[in-house]
Every structure is written in structure tokens, then in C-alpha cells.
Amino acid sequence: AQSVTQPDIHxxxxxxxxxxxxxxxxxxxxxxLFWYVQSPGQGLQLLLKYxxxxxxxxxxxxxxxxxxxxxxxxxxxKPSVHxxxxxxxFCAVGPKAAGNKLTFGxxxxxxxxx
Amino acid sequence: NAGVTQTPKFQVLKTGQSMTLQCAQDMNHNxxxxxxxxxxxxxxxxYYSASEGTTDKGEVPNGYNVSRLNKRxxxxxxxxxxxxxxxxxxxxxxxxxxxxxxxxxGTRLTVT
Numbered sequence: 128a129q130s131v132t133q134p135d136i137h138x139x140x141x142x143x144x145x146x147x148x149x150x151x152x153x154x155x156x157x158x159x160l161f162w163y164v165q166s167p168g169q170g171l172q173l174l175l176k177y178x179x180x181x182x183x184x185x186x187x188x189x190x191x192x193x194x195x196x197x198x199x200x201x202x203x204x205k206p207s208v209h210x211x212x213x214x215x216x217f218c219a220v221g222p223k224a225a226g227n228k229l230t231f232g233x234x235x236x237x238x239x240x241x
Numbered sequence: 242n243a244g245v246t247q248t249p250k251f252q253v254l255k256t257g258q259s260m261t262l263q264c265a266q267d268m269n270h271n272x273x274x275x276x277x278x279x280x281x282x283x284x285x286x287x288y289y290s291a292s293e294g295t296t297d298k299g300e301v302p303n304g305y306n307v308s309r310l311n312k313r314x315x316x317x318x319x320x321x322x323x324x325x326x327x328x329x330x331x332x333x334x335x336x337x338x339x340x341x342x343x344x345x346x347g348t349r350l351t352v353t
Contacts, residue, residue: 136281170245170331170344171284208337217283228299229342231283232275 129154131220135191139238140208148203148235150218160201161219161229162192171217177201188212213239243267246344247332253350254322262317262348264332272335273315274299274342275307277328284331290315323351 130153140146147229152158159178163171175186182194192203215236221229244267254260266273271292276284286299290309304326306318315334319326329349333342 131283133283137312163342168346170333170346172344173341176341219283228289229284230285230300231285233281233283 129158129220129222129230131218131230133216133218133232133235136233136234137238138152139240141240142210143207146205146208146237148214148216148218148237150197150201150203150232151199152201152218152220153199154220156222156237158220160192161221162186162190162201162203163217163219163231164188165215165217165234167214174216192208205212208237208239210239210241213237243325243342245332245334245345247347249348250346252348252350254319254350256352258322259320259322261319262330262332262350263314264302264316264345266334266343267313268334268336268343269341270334270336270340270343271312273309274333274335274336275315275317276331277301277326278331278347280300281345287317287330316322320337322350324352326350327352339342340341 132151161167161176162174165171177184179193215234217234219229248263274289275287275305276282285301288307289311293312308316332345
């Protein structure tokens with residue numbers, strides 16, 4: 128069965144500092160990997176996705192993520208955090224087959240200090 | 242551009258009551274999904290509909306039923322609400338199986 132672990136429940140970072148959110152997955156085949164962001168009271172918005180090819184993927188809002196097959200990881204990074212990045216972030220893994228039945232991690236809530 | 246619209250936004254039910262959560266998308270997507278979100282557990286798939294006329298169980302289907310009314314609409318029904326169904330419910334849609342999910346803004350349900 129597929130699973131996703133986000134080890135950090137909360138992260139506090141100063142505005143302008145770098146941010147890295149960890150994601151480890153368990154999946155029997157080559158996975159499709161996603162990062163979503165959820166602002167308070169809103170639904171989830173796609174930040175970026177990895178299907179194949181270059182293991183460093185760029186997303187919206189200045190985020191990037193690196194797929195490391197050997198470590199079963201797909202960590203999300205941003206070089207310089209803005210106050211508007213305060214939100215909850217979810218990593219998800221899914222099959223290549225049709226159906227898009229994603230499995231989500233528990234989420235990491237990011238707080239940004241002025 | 243409405244995207245995915247969910248109604249209602251908030252609902253309080255007593256144990257044993259029934260209700261239907263409505264979801265509609267205007268993006269002509271084939272697939273639609275219902276997730277529930279609980280603290281620390283991320284989102285868990287309740288039911289999904291890969292295309293109009295089909296529905297399948299997800300990870301946590303017990304206590305729920307769904308109807309894919311047409312290509313636009315996918316409703317979730319709680320026949321006899323229980324406190325364990327207190328959660329935030331999200332509807333989502335996607336064009337194909339590998340397309341990103343587009344989410345609604347959620348329905349916060351409390352069962353007392």
C-alpha cells in the first residue's frame with residue numbers, strides 16, 4: 128500500500144529565510160508526486176508535480192522540489208520565504224494509472240515570523 | 242471562473258440525522274472525488290467517480306454514499322450522521338487520471 132510521511136507537523140521560519148519541508152513516501156512502483164498548499168479556509172492548490180524526467184521540478188510561488196528515488200523522498204524548498212507563504216503544505220503520491228487516487232501526508236503547517 | 246463549488250460551507254447535525262453535500266464543477270472534468278480532512282491525517286479519499294456513470298470506494302467509504310448526477314455534479318450523502326464524521330469535506334475534480342486535482346473550498350461538518 129502507498130503511504131506518505133511528513134515528519135514535521137509545524138515549522139516556524141523567519142521571513143526571508145530558506146524553507147525545506149520533508150516528504151517521504153512508500154510506493155511499489157514509480158510514483159507520481161505532488162505538493163499542495165492550503166491557505167486558511169481554502170481548498171488545496173497545486174504547487175508542483177513530478178511525473179518523470181528531471182528530478183528537480185519547479186513550481187509556482189518560487190517553490191521547487193527534488194525527487195530522490197534512493198531516499199524515497201520528495202522534499203519541498205523555497206530559498207526566501209514571504210509572509211504570504213504561511214499555510215499548510217501537503218505532499219501526495221499517486222499511481223500512474225487512471226483514477227488519480229492520491230494518498231496525502233498529514234501536512235506541515237508553516238508559520239512565518241516577521 | 243468558479244471552478245469547484247461546494248455547498249453548504251458549514252453544517253451542524255445531530256447524531257442520526259441525514260444530509261447531502263453538494264459539489265459542482267464547471268471545467269468539464271471527467272473525474273470527481275470526495276475527501277475528508279482531519280487534523281494530522283491529511284486528506285483521505287472517501288469515494289471517487291472516474292467518469293460520468295461510475296463511482297468507486299476510496300479509503301474510508303463506510304457511512305457514506307455518493308451520486309454522480311451528471312458530468313458536473315457529484316454529491317455525498319450521510320444517511321445517519323455519527324460524531325466520527327465530524328470533519329472538513331473537500332470535493333475535487335480532474336480532467337484525466339493523471340491531471341492535477343482542483344479542489345473546492347470545503348464543507349465544515351460538525352456532528353453532535
